[in-house]
Amino acid sequence: MSSHMTAVELLKLGDKGRKRPFLNKHWPNILGTVFGVCSGIFINFQTRRPVFSGIYQHAILAGGFVTALTLLNKKRDAYYAEKDAVYKHYIELHPEEFEEKEPKKIGDLLEPWVPIR
DSSP states (O other): OGGGSOHHHHHHHTTTTOOOOHHHHHHHHHHHHHHHHHHHHHHHHHTTOOTTSSHHHHHHHHHHHHHHHHHHHHHHHHHHHHHHHHHHHHHHHOGGGGOOOOOOOHHHHSOOOOOOO
């Protein structure tokens, strides 16, 4: 479907009929929790205490990592949204640079083969 669309049509399509995959939606929560708990375990290991002692420390670290990664994800999404808006604006201002060209056939790309013996 999208291979037969022009650049302007692709940009105007937006998120219609699409949804984000599970891991794309929840990676800050999963990764933040894993990093937080593992950081707590590492700190306890380095201070020679039982691995899960001070469980509040694990929860605070996990919450901190989840918050930081969520903010980072929102900043990244805003950056890419702005980048897409700039592309869309440029394509709308210069449609002559994005005209659909006739596809080339593989036979037109290859040079004639002459065997050398």
